[in-house]
Amino acid sequence: DLEIAIKVVIVGNGAVGKSSMIQRYCKGTFTKDYKKTIGVDFLERQIECDGEEVRLMLWDTAGQEEFDAITKAYYRGAQACVLAFSTTDRDSFEAIQSWKKKVEDECGEIPTVLVQNKIDLLEQTVVDPEEVDLLARALGCRLMHTSVKEDVNVNAVFRFLTSRCLIE
Numbered sequence: 001d002l003e004i005a006i007k008v009v010i011v012g013n014g015a016v017g018k019s020s021m022i023q024r025y026c027k028g029t030f031t032k033d034y035k036k037t038i039g040v041d042f043l044e045r046q047i048e049c050d051g052e053e054v055r056l057m058l059w060d061t062a063g064q065e066e067f068d069a070i071t072k073a074y075y076r077g078a079q080a081c082v083l084a085f086s087t088t089d090r091d092s093f094e095a096i097q098s099w100k101k102k103v104e105d106e107c108g109e110i111p112t113v114l115v116q117n118k119i120d121l122l123e124q125t126v127v128d129p130e131e132v133d134l135l136a137r138a139l140g141c142r143l144m145h146t147s148v149k150e151d152v153n154v155n156a157v158f159r160f161l162t163s164r165c166l167i168e
């Protein structure tokens with residue numbers, strides 16, 4: 001059998017939880033003080049989806065997003081994308097459109113999920129659910145709400161993207 005490998009890029013402003021999400025999904029761990037980089041380009045996890053064995057490679061930005069210094073190598077060959085913002089960070093929500101454009105410029109149209117992370121902090125929200133819905137619709141993306149901390153919906157994000165990639 002030919003193994004299917006899918007490169008997934010996870011983009012969004014610093015501190016929205018991208019590295020934590022990769023760590024959670026690939027290693028099953030979460031830490032509060034976990035800083036900028038995981039020290040490698042990507043982590044991987046193997047899953048079965050629609051009867052296929054799939055190897056997901058989740059690419060981390062190692063903090064370069066703060067300097068707007070993400071290189072073309074990061075995006076090269078990406079087949080799926082997570083656009084992430086935080087429930088408690090207004091700027092990260094407003095930056096989503098520009099992140100979408102960067103990915104599109106390098107990769108074209110690829111299966112993409114808009115992820116609102118840190119829903120465990122919903123009482124501190126700085127985004128209105130309706131504007132989030134509107135943005136998802138404007139971008140033509142599936143919207144998912146996650147808490148990497150409490151392990152809510154993280155698997156669902158990657159299952160959805162994998163499934164979309166297998167259809168294409």
Ligand code: GDP
Pocket residue numbers: 012013014015016017018019020021031032033034035036117118119120121146147148149150
């Ligand atoms: P990145 O810069 O986007 O890679 O963000 P990090 O993964 O480094 O996370 C930034 C901070 O947010 C860390 O202190 C994480 O522990 C924390 N964090 C990540 N996801 C969640 C979440 O779902 N809920 C809460 N409360 N904190 C989170």
Ligand code: MG
Pocket residue numbers: 015018019020035036037060061062063
């Ligand atoms: Mg990071």
